[in-house]
Amino acid sequence: MSVRFLPLFLFLPFSVLAQGFAGLGTDAEGYETPRPGYEFQFPADHGAHPAFRIEWWYVTATLTGDDGESYGIQWTLFRSALKPFERQGWQNPQLWIGHAAVTTAEHHRFAERIARGGIGQAGVIATPFSAWIDDWEMAGPDMETLSLSARGADFSYEMNLKAQGPLVFHGDRGFSVKSADGQASYYYSQPAYAVTGSLRLPEGDVQVTGQAWMDREWSSQPLSKDQTGWDWFSLNFDSGARLMAFRLRGARGDFTSATWIAPDGTTRSIPDGLVETAPLETARVAGREIPVRWRLKLPAENLDIEVSALNPDAWMETSFPYWEGPVTVAGTHQGRGYLEMTGYE
Template sequence: MSAKWLLCLALLITPPAFGQGFAGLGTEADDGFAVPEKGVPFDFPADHGPHPAYRIEWWYVTANLQDAAGNDYGIQWTLFRSALKPEAGRGWSANQLWMGHAGLTTAETHYHAERLGRGGFGQAGVTLDPFEAFIDDWSMRSLAVDADPLSAVQLTAKGEGFSYDLALTADGPLVPQGIEGYSVKSPLGQASYYYSQPFYQVAGTLRLPEGDVEVTGQAWLDREWSSQPLSEDQTGWDWFSLHFEDGSKMMGFALRSDASAEFTSATWIEPDGAATPYTDGALRVTPLEWAEVEGRQVPVEWRIELPVRGIDIQTTPLNPQSWMGTSFPYWEGPISFSGSHTGRGYLEMTGYE
């Protein structure tokens, strides 16, 4: 999942301070943090765990769900890790901060919750054997036996007015984003390590004030880590994950800049998991309809074009008010699309003031 850089830094900075970076952090990763390099193959399952030498990292799940009556729902489950220092300290000085975000969207209501914690004592973190990413009573726990730990996971979270407990089972492989997992984020070359699991089938229960709802659907996991923030002039992003009806998937994002044209990137994923990355310019995203959300104008309907694949679709949100009112607020919610193709997906938008 692309430009969650900022979001993660939200642990530490306010949006206006973004331009200056944080704690001496410029556009270059200094301070002794490791920097992603091209051509380093992933090492699973070790890479499912945390990489404390890098400044920021996340485990990010979104799911498009339906109940028996065909009503649509969406959920988000995210665990961010942010290192205060490259060297992992001990105890309370572990220097690892964790932030959980959970969302549940229905056509009428959008629920969200946030949790913060400190690594080092078992309140929040990611363990490899057995695999579990957790903060407080939220967890993504591996159910896999003799397989990649992320091939089957149990996902739970709760917040005010909602909770969910979902089983996710992958029916496809892990997919590296960008060039074999090296995902470039700006013309200046800022990049991250990035892979996804877009092939989850979901079954489970949503708990809402109206009662429990049994749901099924599709989910998408993103894993990403790096030390470099965006370019100084990048102000926000629009990120899409799309499940097509034929089983293909697509990831695409546009990084908006106040100094130059936006920077786009996309990955086309065949139903068998074969991925084709597209560099800047191949993807075009255009706002079609704006809505007032929490006192600001946010584009909630989009035209997405990836001409090389014959993609020209319009997206519609399940709930235009899918606002994550967390410490660093953003829009994130389920969408459906039509046009040249149909399907469902997730949209994340940040940087709309």
């Protein structure tokens, strides 16, 4: 669906706003909010939660082509509720946005799709699993085995994902606190997909293999009103260990959280203040100064690394603009991963 034909109200939940990035610091009245002690129910929780205001199914992958080059892909489906319920037809208050991208050292290609729920154009079914918007789809018999496809004006991809480890629950068993005020989300990941597939690019078709990471998160007010954006890292180390870490930026200072994932899939939650993140270098991207090289330290795991963007220009000029791209890791640990940065003006 062409963006120019959509009514203006469709963009309201995602406009760039005074209260937090994409309105995530606005009031949650009328919506359900996360609570500690939630017992996840699968496969149901792989599906949508329309009583919560925001939700996403978020896949990133670091890949190596049969040409020896490094690639990154993104596949994301966002759900945003105008009202906390679901119904069939055009009066459905659930809105959907899809983002897809392919990144190399030289190019960053992306596309966006926008849809309303209730008419079959976009949605998520928990079992057998299917998430789609237009002809983009992530589907499989379950979340262990998935196919993934998307296309834009100058790219397309088809991937097969196979989980190689357990789900990971961030924070307190999936209750992930985002601020000193207690705002939170439900947040779990599958960080250990093995990937095979193909890219179709203007330069030619490429067969690829690599690793993918999927994040599942839903909430109604995950940020405090003074928080304006975040820096989020998902890193796969050559040792087999993994790290999720984020820094939320606000007028009252930063709030951090991390999850250390051992090679056997066991996890350790890292509370606020114990992971250190510091920008080392910025680049001028889309008229903004964006950090494209970082230092991360996690003393509890003897981690001291530099994280560098494969392509500093990995800017998503979508309805809500942000930076998203693959990164390389050097220092005490080596590897690859993904970095997302929001709220930079």
